Structure formats: structure tokens, C-alpha cells
Amino acid sequence: MNSLDFxxxxxxxxxxxxxxxxxxxLTAAAFVIGMLLGTCxxxxxxxxxxxxxxxxxxxxxxxxxxxxxxxxxxxFFLVPIVxxxxxxxxxxxxxxxxxxxFITFGLFExxxxxxxxxxGLRAVNKGQFEACQALALSTFDTxxxxxxxxxxxVASPIILSQTIILFQDTSLVYVLSLxxxxxxxxxxxQLNGRLVEMYLVVAVVxxxxxxxxxxxxxxxxxxxxxxxxxx
Amino acid sequence: MQGTxxxxxxxxxxxxxxxxVKRFGGFTALNDINLTVAKGEKIVLCGPxxxxxxxxxxxxxxxxxxxxxxxxxxxxxxxxxxADINGVRSEVGMVFQSFNLFPHLSVVENCMxxxxxxxxxxxxxxxxxxxxxxxxxxxxxxxxxxPAQLSGGQQQRVAIxxxxxxxxxxxxxxxxxxxxxxxxxxxxxxxxxxxAADGITMVCVTHEMGFAREVADRVVFMDQGSIVEDxxxxxxxxxxxxxxxxxxxxxxxx
Ligand SMILES: Nc1ncnc2c1ncn2[C@@H]1O[C@H](COP(=O)(O)OP(=O)(O)O)[C@@H](O)[C@H]1O
Ligand SMILES: [Mg+2]
Numbered sequence: 001m002n003s004l005d006f007x008x009x010x011x012x013x014x015x016x017x018x019x020x021x022x023x024x025x026l027t028a029a030a031f032v033i034g035m036l037l038g039t040c041x042x043x044x045x046x047x048x049x050x051x052x053x054x055x056x057x058x059x060x061x062x063x064x065x066x067x068x069x070x071x072x073x074x075x076f077f078l079v080p081i082v083x084x085x086x087x088x089x090x091x092x093x094x095x096x097x098x099x100x101x102f103i104t105f106g107l108f109e110x111x112x113x114x115x116x117x118x119x120g121l122r123a124v125n126k127g128q129f130e131a132c133q134a135l136a137l138s139t140f141d142t143x144x145x146x147x148x149x150x151x152x153x154v155a156s157p158i159i160l161s162q163t164i165i166l167f168q169d170t171s172l173v174y175v176l177s178l179x180x181x182x183x184x185x186x187x188x189x190q191l192n193g194r195l196v197e198m199y200l201v202v203a204v205v206x207x208x209x210x211x212x213x214x215x216x217x218x219x220x221x222x223x224x225x226x227x228x229x230x231x
Numbered sequence: 232m233q234g235t236x237x238x239x240x241x242x243x244x245x246x247x248x249x250x251x252v253k254r255f256g257g258f259t260a261l262n263d264i265n266l267t268v269a270k271g272e273k274i275v276l277c278g279p280x281x282x283x284x285x286x287x288x289x290x291x292x293x294x295x296x297x298x299x300x301x302x303x304x305x306x307x308x309x310x311x312x313x314a315d316i317n318g319v320r321s322e323v324g325m326v327f328q329s330f331n332l333f334p335h336l337s338v339v340e341n342c343m344x345x346x347x348x349x350x351x352x353x354x355x356x357x358x359x360x361x362x363x364x365x366x367x368x369x370x371x372x373x374x375x376x377x378p379a380q381l382s383g384g385q386q387q388r389v390a391i392x393x394x395x396x397x398x399x400x401x402x403x404x405x406x407x408x409x410x411x412x413x414x415x416x417x418x419x420x421x422x423x424x425x426x427a428a429d430g431i432t433m434v435c436v437t438h439e440m441g442f443a444r445e446v447a448d449r450v451v452f453m454d455q456g457s458i459v460e461d462x463x464x465x466x467x468x469x470x471x472x473x474x475x476x477x478x479x480x481x482x483x484x485x
Contacts, residue, residue: 131331133294135345135397136321145344150335 006197012188019184020205023170026101026180031163033106038113039148045114046121056114063111068104069172075104076176097176109166116158120151153224157217164213168206181205238430239448240270245305245401245432246291252299253286260286261297262456268401268434273427275443275464276436278453279479284436287453288403291434292323305400321349324394328406330386332378332393339365339374342393350397357396364392368422384415388422395426402426404435438483444468452476 041056063071079100080092087093095103124147132142152159171182179187182202189198246268253261260283268274276284289295290302293309293316302309305322313319333341342361346352352360365371368388370381378386387407394402404423408416420442427433427446437443443450443464450467452460454475460467471477 125331127327127329127331128333130294130327131333134292134320134323134325134327134394136317136349137345138317138348141348145348146333146335150333153335 004197004200005194006201008192008194008197009201012185012192012198012201015188016181016184016201016205019179019181022173022178023167023180023182026105026170026173027163027167029102030105030109030166033102034109034113034166035159037106037110039117041110041114042117042121043143045118060111060114063108064115068108068169069175071108072100072104072172072175076100097173097178101173101176101178105166105170109162112162113159116155116162117148117151120155121147123154124150156220156224160213160217160220164210167209167213239272243270244268244303245270246434247303248287248290248300249302250300251287251290251297251302253283253290253295253297260456261290264300264456264458266451266458266461268432270400271430271432272448273433273446274435274449274451275447276434276451276453277438277440277443277479278459279482282453283456284453285405288325288405288434288436291401291403292320292325294325317349321345321397322400324397324399324402326387326390326394326402326404326407328410330378330383330390330410332386332390334378337375337377338370338381338389341378341389342396345393346396360396361392364395365389367395367425368392382415383411384418387411387415387419391419391422391426401432401434404433404437406436406438408437408439440468440480440483452479454479 041060044056045053047053076097080094083093083095084091128146128150129142132146137146170180173180174183174186185198185202189195192198244267246266248264248266251261251264251266252259264283264287266287276287278284286295290297290309291304296311297309304319307313307319309316309319332338333344336344339358339361342364343352343354343357346357346360347354362371362374365374368391370385370388370392373381373385373389378389381389391407407423408419411419416439420439423433423435423442424446433446435442435447447464449461450464451458452467452471452473452475459473460471460476467476468480471480
């Protein structure tokens with residue numbers, strides 16, 4: 001086996017960079033969609049909204065029991081067919097790999113974020129709700145300014161951990177022929193035969209990003225040890 | 232030291248409860264309660280644990296919904312159907328045994344939230360009002376700290392300031408010193424004595440009989456969901472009419 005040669009990185013870098021940007025963009029989009037939708041899902045369950053709460057519970061149970069890669073497949077192949085039947089003459093309406101990835105990741109992560117927020121809502125002290133009532137805060141302000149902002153602060157380390165997992169999961173988009181960081185590295189490795197170097201480099205990038213995020217988790221934990229404690 | 236009490240305006244009542252009933256399942260927590268609180272009046276509510284004191288004052292701001300009778304607060308009858316319960320609640324301040332400050336907000340932000348959201352004050356206006364009331368409870372130096380960084384006594388004084396920021400017509404206190412270490416009880420009671428001197432209408436559940444003697448215009452004694460005695464503090468402490476009140480007083484003195 002020949003010795004390591006990192007000089008190929010010079011040519012490889014632009015392609016790896018675009019892969020990394022895609023991974024980050026997908027993570028960010030899935031985070032935003034997932035948190036917004038997940039918060040709605042958690043609130044619907046918290047308020048026991050008739051029918052909707054049951055539907056949401058079913059959805060979450062389903063999503064959490066199947067692998068993301070399968071959801072990606074289904075979405076990519078089935079949704080165009082369904083859309084075709086709804087709006088077309090039965091011919092599939094393609095939604096494209098990139099849209100599939102963004103929507104599917106968002107819908108998938110919503111189930112996980114929703115569970116985090118739902119558990120957080122249950123942990124809020126009853127006295128917090130009573131204090132809001134006594135101060136005449138509306139239900140909307142109670143949840144927005146007091147309850148949810150506490151839950152999100154207290155849960156922020158877990159939310160960030162989940163987001164790190166999400167970032168690593170973006171590599172699954174290879175099934176849609178999209179190219180993320182890992183995908184870029186493996187395609188280059190096929191071309192130039194420098195498998196070890198390419199996989200070492202992406203490992204270092206994943207490690208750097210994930211450990212930076214873990215540092216954030218740790219500092220959030222310290223910070224909210226006193227500002228966000230329940231009760 | 233009697234006489235801190237400011238004039239009571241008997242012609243205007245802030246709270247009227249008539250034949251009030253509250254049940255929890257089959258258990259009757261409040262049984263035919265009649266109580267009137269006049270403007271400027273200071274009432275101390277006492278009685279054994281489980282006698283319904285908390286339930287009664289929680290009915291006054293509709294945190295508990297009553298099952299029978301009527302309750303009228305600031306001229307508005309409280310019902311389950313009423314659209315604007317928050318209109319009434321904004322005139323009723325409440326201080327809890329366990330403070331219930333918002334842990335994620337600083338002391339001054341705790342005091343600013345409701346005036347901004349409910350009264351529509353701007354941020355600078357709310358801040359100015361909050362700082363004024365934090366000064367009143369002598370805790371302005373801690374305005375930018377978080378509740379968990381304060382002692383229990385300090386937290387309870389912040390909770391009092393937070394309620395006062397809404398400029399309520401009546402203040403309800405539910406055992407405000409019961410969760411405090413003994414050395415912190417005095418600072419909170421002193422604050423409450425000062426409020427009383429300002430003429431604020433107060434209903435206070437407490438077993439601090441020194442406080443009751445000093446500020447109460449009336450002492451209301453409850454037992455098993457009913458009001459058993461209702462009179463001036465001197466008479467209540469010196470010559471309670473009922474055996475139940477005697478027994479209760481003996482217990483808390485010894
Ligand atoms: N949410 C509730 N559910 C059931 N029972 C309750 C509830 N709140 C209070 N009670 C009961 O009502 C009675 C009066 O309670 P409370 O008003 O808290 O008494 P106090 O404040 O005088 O100690 C007690 O027996 C208590 O167990
Ligand atoms: Mg009580």
C-alpha cells in the first residue's frame with residue numbers, strides 16, 4: 001500500500017466544500033421545519049385537541065419506528081404518484097430530489113423534536129401556569145413568553161444533540177443521488193483511488209463540527225443550570 | 232402597634248362572595264362561604280391545614296372555578312362562561328407560597344412581562360415601573376439577576392413587586408412566608424406591613440399572628456370549608472368564641 005498523499009485535497013476541496021454546504025443547508029432547513037412543526041405537534045398533544053392529537057400521535061409513532069432512509073425512498077417514489085392522481089391525469093408529478101430531501105428531513109425530524117418538547121412541557125411546574133393566570137396573561141402569551149421559552153431553554157442541550165445526529169444523517173441523501181459531504185468524498189475516492197485520504201478528511205470535518213456543537217451543548221447545560229431550572 | 236390601617240371605604244366592595252360552594256369530586260372544599268372585602272380592608276384568613284383557605288382565595292381570581300353561589304370581583308360576577316376573565320384577573324394580584332417566579336427571566340423582566348403584554352406598556356415604561364416597585368421592596372440591586380440566584384426571602388419580595396406592577400385593586404397572599412427559612416420571614420412580613428400602610432386592599436392567608444395583630448382589620452377563621460369566625464383581631468385573639476378557634480390558636484402559639 002502506498003503512503004498517504006494529501007496533495008489531492010487541493011483539487012478535491014471545491015467539491016467537498018459544496019458537499020459540506022449542502023449538508024449544512026439541509027440540516028438548517030430540517031431544523032427549522034422540524035422545530036416549528038414539532039412544536040405544533042407537541043402543543044396539539046398537550047392541549048389534547050380532539051382527533052388531531054390522535055393523528056399526530058400515530059404519525060410520530062410511525063415515523064419513529066421506521067428508518068429515515070425508507071421514508072426518503074417512499075417520499076421520492078410515492079408522493080409524485082399520489083400528486084399525479086390528485087392533480088394530474090394519473091401521470092406522476094416529480095418533486096425533485098432536493099425538495100424531497102428538505103421536506104422529508106423536516107417531517108422526519110419534527111417527530112423527534114416534538115417528543116423532546118412534549119416531555120419538556122409535562123415537566124413545567126404547575127405553579128408557572130398559575131402565575132401566568134394570576135398575571136392575566138393570555139394563553140398565547142403564557143405559552144410563548146413563559147412556558148415554551150422555558151421548555152426550549154431547558155431542552156436545548158437535547159435539541160442540539162438531536163441536531164448533531166441530524167447533521168450526520170444527511171449523508172443518507174445518497175439514495176436520492178444528491179451529494180452531501182460524505183457523498184462528495186466517496187465519489188472523489190472512486191475517481192482518484194485515494195479512499196483512505198478522502199475518508200480521513202471527511203471524518204475530521206464531521207468530528208470538528210460535531211465536537212464544536214457538543215461544546216455548545218455543554219455550555220448551554222452550564223448556562224441553564226441556574227437560569228432555566230424548572231420550578 | 233395598631234393603626235397602620237388606612238381608612239376603609241365600606242361603601243365600595245372589591246370582593247363579594249355569596250353562598251360560595253366548591254367541590255373536588257365528592258369532597259366539599261368550600262361550603263356556603265359568605266365574605267365581603269371592602270376597599271382598603273386588610274383581611275387575614277387563618278385556619279387548620281386543609282380548611283379551604285387556598286381554595287377560597289383561588290376562587291377570587293378564578294384559578295379555581297366555584298360550583299355554587301356567586302362571587303363578584305370589582306363589580307364583575309365570575310362565571311365559567313365569561314369571556315373576559317383576564318380583565319378581572321388583571322385587577323387582582325396574587326402571591327404564592329412557592330413564589331412561582333419565571334426562572335428564565337431576570338428579576339426585572341419578571342416584573343415587566345405582564346405590564347407589557349396585558350397593560351400594553353412600552354418596554355421603557357414597564358422597566359421604569361418595575362424598577363420603582365423593586366425599589367419599594369428594597370431589591371433594586373438584584374434587578375438583573377435570575378430568580379435562582381436569590382434567597383427565598385428575596386424571591387418572595389420580587390414576586391410581590393411583580394404582582395404590584397399590574398397596579399391591582401386587591402392583593403391576595405397565600406401563605407407567603409410558609410416556604411421561607413425563619414430568618415427570612417421578617418423581611419417579607421415587613422414588606423407586607425408597608426403595603427398595608429399604603430392602603431392596598433389585602434386578603435392574606437397566614438399563620439403569622441403578629442402580622443395579623445399589626446395590620447388586619449378583620450381575622451377570618453376557617454375550618455372544614457366553612458367560615459367559623461369573622462371579626463376584629465383583638466377579639467379573635469383575646470376571646471375566640473368557638474372551641475375550634477381556641478384549639479387552633481393554642482396549636483399555633485405552642
Ligand atoms: N385540586 C384539588 N383536587 C382535590 N382536592 C383538593 C384540590 N385542592 C384542594 N383540595 C382539597 O380541598 C381541601 C382544602 O384545600 P386548601 O384550600 O388547599 O386548604 P388550605 O389552604 O386551608 O390548607 C383539602 O382537603 C384539599 O385536600
Ligand atoms: Mg393552603
